[in-house]
Amino acid sequence: MISRDTILGLALLVLAAEAQLSPKVIETKETFLHELHSLQDVIPKDRTVHTNEHQSALEIYRIFDEFLTQNQESIDAVLRVLKLIDHNLENVIQDCVKIFDLDSLDSINVLFVQVTKPLLYEVRDLCELITGKRVDEVEIALEQIERHAADYRQRLDQALKDIASVTGQVGGDHFNDRIQLKETQLLTHLEMLNNTFSTEMDQNFTKYFTKWIGKYKQFTSMIPDSVGYDANDQPGIAALFNFLDFLDNETSVLQTELDEFLSYWVDLVDETLDSVTNGSLEVVDFLENYPLENFLNGEASLKCTAEYYQNLEGTILAVLDEFYWCVDYEQEMMKAFLQIGSVLDSTDKAVDFVLDSYITCAKLAGQFGSDLELEECLADLDELLDQTSEFVERKCNEIYYHVEDAMVFSGVIMGACVHMKARDAVFQVGGKLTGFDECSKN
Structure with missing residues (x-):
């Protein structure tokens, strides 16, 4: 695990080196970027305020809402990183640092742990490669993230369906x-x-x-x-x-x-x-x-x-x-x-x-x-x-x-x-x- 201080230190080296990424990496990045953008349209934005419900139902709603919020925050962070990946990497470092600052990385929300954290860890590893100037490994890592993103999309789709099914029955009068x-x-x-x-x-x-x-x-x-x-x-x-x-x-x-x-x-x-x-x-x-x-x-x-x-x-x-x-x-x-x-x-x-x-x-x-x-x-x-x-x-x-x-x-x-x-x-x-x-x- 690379610390925040290490990342900031390596930033100077990266700026000097002006490491270059291959066109294949940029192409993969753009595909992945488009996929994540499409996900934003399916994640519910509005949160319903629930009152006078059974205690278990209220806790379920809290877990669901927390998951949706943390999931959205994670996607936003990943999108910021991907948008800045260009032929040189100096602009990516600060947003990679923000990945390490996400509270979601410490989340114990069972849905977030199962659905989103695996992808977030992959992007964090990508940031370690970038800040470590390991340009030759970025392409392989990004391709691996793209494959894992498909699994994430399936997990997210299923989770959203299950959430809708449960919330449609839980609570209410x-x-x-x-x-x-x-x-x-x-x-x-x-x-x-x-x-x-x-x-x-x-x-x-x-x-x-x-x-x-x-x-x-x-x-x-x-x-x-x-x-x-x-x-x-x-x-x-x-x-x-x-x-x-x-x-x-x-x-x-x-x-x-x-x-x-x-x-x-x-x-x-x-x-x-x-x-x-x-x-x-x-x-x-x-x-x-x-x-x-x-x-x-x-x-x-x-x-x-x-x-x-x-x-x-x-x-x-x-x-x-x-x-x-x-x-x-x-x-x-x-x-x-x-x-x-x-x-x-x-x-x-x-x-x-x-x-x-x-x-x-x-x-x-x-x-x-x-x-x-x-x-x-x-x-x-x-x-x-x-x-x-x-x-x-x-x-x-x-x-x-x-x-x-x-x-x-x-x-x-x-x-x-x-x-x-x-x-x-x-x-x-x-x-x-x-x-x-x-x-x-x-």
């Missing part, structure tokens, strides 16, 4: 944004279903009970004054009133319980969705940063890291879609709550027949007077009221337990699905992780 969007969409749909079922339940209960009360009022308004007794004191009328009071109580209690179940169900889905989202974020974070840690620790090359990121986006998106597919609550929820309308509809048929019988009795009593007493006409309806009451009570209990079971089992279904998909995800990404590990060992 596109996966997190997709996860948050998916969660928002499902929560919005869940809220819509919650409002829909609540509204439909309220409308159904209100519709049927309003209809029944309307017929009861129609019946009482049709009792003729000529009957001559207070309707409230009559057993048949009292039985109908008690029956309607029972219906009001049973349906009101059931509606309150179902509203609570629906609220619990929404909370259950919300918790499951939150679990899936947190799990998805952890999976994405691991898959994105796993190779970075290995690269930063010197356990993987940039090439292996770049190959790992190829098609990673498709793998991650497939895993995410599978996870969120598990949050399937709508079908179970609809099957449970739609049963309410069916039961109310069946109840309505029986109540309609009974109430219409009461109305008909009122008409008959009004028409025939003492020849057909109202209570006599109503006597056979008590048993129907009792049977309908038993049906309603049994069905209300059935609906209660059916919705409760459906809600609980919906949680089981979603939980089982998430566990299954988690294992599928391990299988899907396992090959990619194994491939990366195998590449890193070679």
